Amino acid sequence: MQNSDIDAGLTPPPLMPKVERQRLHDTVVEHIRRFIVEGTLEPGKKLNERELCETLGISRTPLREALKVLAAEGLIDIEPNRGASVSKMSEAELRETFELMSGLEAFSGELAAERMTAVELTEIKALHYAMLACRAQNDLAGYYSRNQAIHDKINEAARNSALRQTYIAVNRRLQALRFRSNFQIPKWDSAIHDHDEMLKALEARDGKRLSAILRQHLLDKRDAVLQVQSREDAAAAKLKA
Structure with a gap:
């Protein structure tokens, strides 16, 4: 053989x-x-x-x-x-997807406040301060990458694989819209205030508080995106007229 x-x-x-x-x-x-x-x-x-x-x-x-x-x-x-x-989401799709993401983010925050390690909290703090530095330099791309890393780490710290998979799939469809929600300076600064409050809630291990902040944070982004889209649609309609 x-x-x-x-x-x-x-x-x-x-x-x-x-x-x-x-x-x-x-x-x-x-x-x-x-x-x-x-x-x-x-x-x-x-x-x-x-x-x-x-x-x-x-x-x-x-x-x-x-x-x-x-x-x-x-x-x-x-x-x-x-x-x-x-792809371009309809207004109904946009509303529904942001509502879903607000729930996913809220649940992530509630679990993460309980399960996050000290090392993970330190990493999020570092990202937070790097994000603030990008804002000071009007670096929207740099700000957004660190912003999304913070949200992603909170979701990872929830240690729920089913939640993780759903979060990734839904968030991919919203990333471009979340980026655009910061085009207006007041909206950008409001988002930073939310992140300041998120960090305080994480440090206090206050899951309910963090959950509420994240839910409203996403709903505010939904409203900001709807405003931008409404203006763009109106401008496009004028060009066609």
Whole structure:
């Protein structure tokens, strides 16, 4: 009986090409997701594959694979024979999704206040102060990345895998809208005040208080987004008239 290659002491070939391909795939997805979140690709915008390939320095195959992932996340709409475009939520979808997220955030806060470790609290404090520094420099992108990291760490600290999976799926659809909710300076500063109160509630391990702050925080973002969308829709209607 012949021994297998492994039995003969031979090792399987390296899998580096697959790893590199996966890294490229993840990188492309992340780049396009950021373009959507930060408004480089606006809601409803039809995607030009050639331009995206040139911008990212890639071929159409990894681009199309990335678009399929983003379509599954609800960020991209792909229609046969019409290509891909950035998803645009209706007012009803927007209201309902923010309401759902407000509940997810509130529940995360209640559990996190009870289960968060001292190390996690220290990490959130560091992110909070870094976020304030970005606000002082009017760095909205830097502010938003740290803001979202804080919310994400609170959700992780809840230590509930079912909640975690639902949170990630819903939040992906709202990230671009949450980013836009800070375009007005008063709304931006109001959000910072909320984060100050969140940190106090976390330090006090006051889950009920943190839950209430997070719920209202998300509902306020919903209202801010609805105001922005209403103005944009009115402006678009005037251009068409």
